[in-house]
Amino acid sequence: xxxxxxxxxxxxxxxxxxxxxxxxxxxxxxxxxxxxxxxxxxxxxxxxxxxxxxxxxxxxxxxxxxxxxxxxxxxxxxxxxxxxxxxxxxxxxxxxxxxxxxxxxxxxxxxxxxxxxxxxxxxxxxxxxxxxxxxxxxxxxxxxxxxxxxxxxxxxxxxxxxxxxxxxxxxxxxxxxxxxxxxxxxxxxxxxxxxxxxxxxxxxxxxxxxxxxxxxxxxxxxxxxxxxxxxxxxxxxxxxxxxxxxxxxxxxxxxxxxxxxxxxxxxxxxxxxxxxxxxxxxxxxxxxxxxxxxxxxxxxxxxxxxxxxxxxxxxxxxxxxxxxxxxxxxxxxxxxxxxxxxxxx
Amino acid sequence: xxxxxxxxxxxxxxxxxxxxxxxxxxxxxxxxxxxxxxxxxxxxxxxxxxxxxxxxxxxxxxxxxxxxxxxxxxxxxxxxxxxxxxxxxxxxxxxxxxxxxxxxxxxxxxxxxxxxxxxxxxxxxxxxxxxxxxxxxxxxxxxxxxxxxxxxxxxxxxxxxxxxxxxxxxxxxxxxxxxxxxxxxxxxxxxxxxxxxxxxxxxxxxxxxxxxxxxxxxxxxxxxxxxxxxxxxxxxxxxxxxxxxxxxxxxxxxxxxxxxxxxxxxxxxxxxxxxxxxxxxxxxxxxxxxxxxxxxxxxxxxxxxxxxxxxxxxxxxxxxxxxxxxxxxxxxxxxxxxxxxxxxx
Numbered sequence: 001x002x003x004x005x006x007x008x009x010x011x012x013x014x015x016x017x018x019x020x021x022x023x024x025x026x027x028x029x030x031x032x033x034x035x036x037x038x039x040x041x042x043x044x045x046x047x048x049x050x051x052x053x054x055x056x057x058x059x060x061x062x063x064x065x066x067x068x069x070x071x072x073x074x075x076x077x078x079x080x081x082x083x084x085x086x087x088x089x090x091x092x093x094x095x096x097x098x099x100x101x102x103x104x105x106x107x108x109x110x111x112x113x114x115x116x117x118x119x120x121x122x123x124x125x126x127x128x129x130x131x132x133x134x135x136x137x138x139x140x141x142x143x144x145x146x147x148x149x150x151x152x153x154x155x156x157x158x159x160x161x162x163x164x165x166x167x168x169x170x171x172x173x174x175x176x177x178x179x180x181x182x183x184x185x186x187x188x189x190x191x192x193x194x195x196x197x198x199x200x201x202x203x204x205x206x207x208x209x210x211x212x213x214x215x216x217x218x219x220x221x222x223x224x225x226x227x228x229x230x231x232x233x234x235x236x237x238x239x240x241x242x243x244x245x246x247x248x249x250x251x252x253x254x255x256x257x258x259x260x261x262x263x264x265x266x267x268x269x270x271x272x273x274x275x276x277x278x279x280x281x282x283x284x285x286x287x288x289x290x291x292x293x294x295x296x297x298x299x300x301x302x303x304x305x306x307x308x309x310x311x312x313x314x315x316x317x318x319x320x321x322x323x324x325x326x327x328x329x330x331x332x333x334x335x336x337x338x339x340x341x342x343x344x345x
Numbered sequence: 346x347x348x349x350x351x352x353x354x355x356x357x358x359x360x361x362x363x364x365x366x367x368x369x370x371x372x373x374x375x376x377x378x379x380x381x382x383x384x385x386x387x388x389x390x391x392x393x394x395x396x397x398x399x400x401x402x403x404x405x406x407x408x409x410x411x412x413x414x415x416x417x418x419x420x421x422x423x424x425x426x427x428x429x430x431x432x433x434x435x436x437x438x439x440x441x442x443x444x445x446x447x448x449x450x451x452x453x454x455x456x457x458x459x460x461x462x463x464x465x466x467x468x469x470x471x472x473x474x475x476x477x478x479x480x481x482x483x484x485x486x487x488x489x490x491x492x493x494x495x496x497x498x499x500x501x502x503x504x505x506x507x508x509x510x511x512x513x514x515x516x517x518x519x520x521x522x523x524x525x526x527x528x529x530x531x532x533x534x535x536x537x538x539x540x541x542x543x544x545x546x547x548x549x550x551x552x553x554x555x556x557x558x559x560x561x562x563x564x565x566x567x568x569x570x571x572x573x574x575x576x577x578x579x580x581x582x583x584x585x586x587x588x589x590x591x592x593x594x595x596x597x598x599x600x601x602x603x604x605x606x607x608x609x610x611x612x613x614x615x616x617x618x619x620x621x622x623x624x625x626x627x628x629x630x631x632x633x634x635x636x637x638x639x640x641x642x643x644x645x646x647x648x649x650x651x652x653x654x655x656x657x658x659x660x661x662x663x664x665x666x667x668x669x670x671x672x673x674x675x676x677x678x679x680x681x682x683x684x685x686x687x688x689x690x
Binding site: 048050064065073074076079080082083086090093095096097098099100102107110111113114115116117118138141142226227230255256258259260262263281282285286287 | 393395409410418419421424425427428431435438440441442443444445447452455456458459460461462463483486487571572575600601603604605607608626627630631632
């Protein structure tokens with residue numbers, strides 16, 4: 001069974017009126033008399049007519065579709081970001097193409113090109129690692145509003161919505177120092193993302209202002225995932241002099257660090273202080289509850305969608321750069337002052 | 346800057362050829378001579394022409410868009426499911442509208458209606474709690490192929506792709522019994538989803554076949570989330586006679602149960618046996634690594650996409666019901682035989 005779509009012509013035929021009359025009814029025009037309107041509306045329900053927005057978009061050369069490309073939906077942070085965008089896009093009467101690039105620049109290029117063929121009005125992109133300005137240029141040149149979210153792409157002349165990574169990392173390190181920590185690691189992440197660079201800079205500067213010398217070994221690179229957190233701890237365990245705490249690139253790494261510590265019989269939050277970055281939903285219910293720099297992923301997704309919608313409505317794509325503020329949420333994962341930690345060790 | 350889209354007419358004008366010639370070049374026709382072809386192709390690149398698939402879809406009345414509605418993207422299981430669908434949809438040359446219903450039937454209705462207006466060729470739906478057959482009927486009646494995934498909706502005459510929840514739950518309980526457990530709880534979930542019902546039935550039947558009387562108190566309802574797992578443990582802790590192990594509705598609940606046990610100073614996997622359901626990515630790296638019934642969410646997403654694509658291509662929507670097999674993956678979270686647990690307690 002493969003029915004063809006009910007058209008205005010079918011409705012007009014069944015009602016014994018002209019196609020234009022059906023159009024007027026659909027537009028709520030007062031030119032149609034009450035009786036005809038009722039008859040047409042009843043048939044629209046009975047025959048299952050669905051407004052063809054694709055055709056309307058073409059007539060108006062105006063699409064009601066937003067493209068969203070996210071680098072990794074399996075990381076809760078990005079899933080929550082997508083949920084925030086979804087909420088705002090839908091409530092504005094738009095619908096979204098939403099794709100996952102899996103950190104592949106090639107895949108990202110393919111999905112964006114496919115979205116453009118299908119006529120998006122704007123694009124929100126949380127770029128894959130290694131995205132370059134030249135990947136974004138054709139889009140920007142076409143006049144489609146583009147908002148980069150979470151990760152910046154240097155040289156791309158489009159709007160950006162980023163969180164204040166530098167300030168957040170600095171606040172986290174200052175907190176660890178205030179608890180008496182001086183052997184503080186930075187765990188997770190690779191050098192080729194702007195987010196990593198900014199958070200690392202906050203880490204370095206906060207150590208410097210407290211006159212704590214930087215131990216390069218304590219910057220432990222690993223995948224920005226839960227598995228990466230486990231791997232970072234494994235690496236740390238062979239150090240002769242070990243750190244007593246860590247700022248993690250994100251909450252996923254922080255949860256992995258907790259897992260890794262437990263595998264080494266160190267109790268996270270008691271034998272070792274941990275701070276995450278993001279504040280995903282489970283940071284609150286985890287044991288120990290995670291101290292983290294809150295980025296409010298859903299709120300960030302909503303703001304990104306608002307920005308692209310604003311640009312679509314205004315018909316302009318002059319780049320805007322927004323930096324959203326972050327705040328340190330202190331919970332249990334770096335609870336005890338370091339003196340107590342040393343007594344427990 | 347808001348440029349209008351480059352059209353075939355613009356290309357034809359710049360090349361000094363007819364619109365039909367440009368069309369022929371786009372279709373790779375051998376009727377156009379080499380020199381003209383090269384000239385037209387160069388201009389297509391220079392002027393940034395993008396094929397208008399919306400218009401092509403209308404001409405062919407055939408869309409290359411799949412609608413996907415998922416009940417909760419913030420649960421890793423559903424995020425991984427979406428990633429699997431995305432993979433298959435993109436590689437088939439389609440693009441997807443992907444929306445999150447947040448378990449709201451109203452929101453689900455709105456996004457599906459918006460997707461239909463924008464012309465989807467098929468729909469994959471992981472239904473929100475409380476979805477009824479009447480919610481799906483208009484879609485099924487319209488001839489658009491619909492695949493329900495993960496959760497069934499009784500009475501909906503559309504295709505389904507479900508995992509073998511009954512067999513999976515039974516295997517999990519048999520494993521706990523083989524380790525010597527007889528006080529086994531079922532944690533997480535609400536009665537109004539089919540998934541809960543099927544897994545609970547597997548739990549009951551496995552206990553019955555081992556002649557272990559069912560203790561109704563041991564079926565502990567809670568949200569199907571990490572927070573729900575914590576809540577279930579809190580409820581369990583006040584029991585006079587407590588279970589020694591639990592099958593959890595899903596991995597998210599199982600991780601929450603681990604968190605809750607730790608809050609009560611019980612070591613998960615040592616002082617209490619835990620089995621999850623789903624096998625999300627982090628089940629493997631968690632500490633203790635989670636014993637779980639593997640559903641292979643990404644693989645399931647891929648199969649759901651294959652099924653809807655098959656139906657679109659075949660132009661038929663005769664409902665098919667597929668049940669995917671599951672397997673118990675034994676890791677550390679219910680490692681020790683119960684005798685050892687009792688000695689530790």
